[in-house]
Amino acid sequence: MKIFLDTASLKEIHEAAALGVVDGITTNPSLLAKESGDPEGILVEICNTIDGPISGEVVATDAEGMVREGRHLASLHKNIVVKVPCIAEGLKATKILAAEGRRVNMTLIFSPSQALLAAKAGARYVSPFVGRLDDISTPGMEIVADIIQIFDHYDYDCEVLAASLRHPMHVIEAAKMGADIGTMPMSVFTALLKHPLTDIGLRRFLDDWEKVKSQMAASRR
Ligand code: G3P
Numbered sequence: 001m002k003i004f005l006d007t008a009s010l011k012e013i014h015e016a017a018a019l020g021v022v023d024g025i026t027t028n029p030s031l032l033a034k035e036s037g038d039p040e041g042i043l044v045e046i047c048n049t050i051d052g053p054i055s056g057e058v059v060a061t062d063a064e065g066m067v068r069e070g071r072h073l074a075s076l077h078k079n080i081v082v083k084v085p086c087i088a089e090g091l092k093a094t095k096i097l098a099a100e101g102r103r104v105n106m107t108l109i110f111s112p113s114q115a116l117l118a119a120k121a122g123a124r125y126v127s128p129f130v131g132r133l134d135d136i137s138t139p140g141m142e143i144v145a146d147i148i149q150i151f152d153h154y155d156y157d158c159e160v161l162a163a164s165l166r167h168p169m170h171v172i173e174a175a176k177m178g179a180d181i182g183t184m185p186m187s188v189f190t191a192l193l194k195h196p197l198t199d200i201g202l203r204r205f206l207d208d209w210e211k212v213k214s215q216m217a218a219s220r221r
Helices: 008-019 029-033 039-049 063-076 086-100 112-121 129-137 139-154 168-177 186-193 194-218
Strands: 002-006 024-026 052-056 080-085 106-111 125-128 158-163 179-185
Touching: 002 008, 002 186, 008 039, 008 186, 024 179, 029 039, 039 063, 052 106, 063 080, 063 086, 080 086, 086 106, 106 129, 106 179, 112 125, 112 139, 125 139, 125 179, 129 139, 129 168, 139 158, 139 168, 168 179, 168 186, 179 186
Parallel strands: 002 024, 002 179, 024 052, 052 080, 080 106, 106 125, 125 158, 158 179
Antiparallel strands: none
């Protein structure tokens, strides 16, 4: 499964990029609003840091405006993927942008039927929001499973991007289901690596090695 970070923080992106396992970035207007500086400049710097798909979202709500913004975003850098909300105008815009060869990430997906329509419109990625469904007592992961099952029957050139992942188990469940991509905040990404037994085990190895070094030094005296 490809790992994307769901952030517009250049600090976090530089830190995570150094680990060499981040395949792409998803941003949205809320994430960009948390950062200071010009959003387009931030997007370009993200693209120059991670050589993978970088989602930048349109804010127009009519198809014409979405297409105009999408073309502009895509012109900023070859890595930009145009993020479009899953509404009727978004489907129209996706059809046009996809026909021009631009990659669209259809976002704010909360049902398998929305994902099916997004794929038919030509979206390159669909983003079901797992955590936000869980928030309203609806099992978000089941939507991801349904979308994967539907896409398995057909040849849509569309990847399932599990989004709004809130904890490591969301990531594991998405990977077990075969989601193509999981996007997550830095806190979840960091938690994927951390294990207390790794830290305890490493401490013990290093302490034991220190003992070997002292014994060797003593035997040379
Ligand atoms: O990628 C979607 C993500 O930004 C939404 O996450 O945690 O705000 O539901 P969350």
